[in-house]
Amino acid sequence: MTAYDNNNVFAKILRGEFPCYKVYENEHVLAFLDIMPRAPGHTLVIPKAPARNILDINEEDYLHVARATRIIARAAKTAFNADGVTIQQFNEAAGGQVVFHLHVHVMPRQEGIALLPPASRREDVKVLEDHADKLISALKGL
Known part of the structure; x- marks a missing residue:
């Protein structure tokens, strides 16, 4: 298996070298908006642990990602009045x-x-800010 690259874009986001539209964070995970969303509210959940993918992440770190994914999914359904996720x-x-x-x-x-x-268009900054605000508000209600 190929080794983890500490210079990938998400590692740079975690180190604060690249900006993101953060909607959720704890000591184990970060969730932020995709800047080229496939749907309004498209969010990415990543571990803070350096893991290339599901094939090399340790189980405990993956469980934190899974829990955060569920939290974000519930908030996204509420924030965007979605029929599904x-x-x-x-x-x-x-x-x-x-x-x-x-x-x-x-x-x-x-x-x-x-x-x-995928990657078909970059979303407008104001739209991303609005979507982040909606998700953050929905997260407060969970």
């Missing part, structure tokens, strides 16, 4: 992984509205 996680290039730091996609969904293609 899509959860996706990819492993290695052949599995569709692009950034090699474990991350889980949480996408609130509306009935009859398809997801945008």
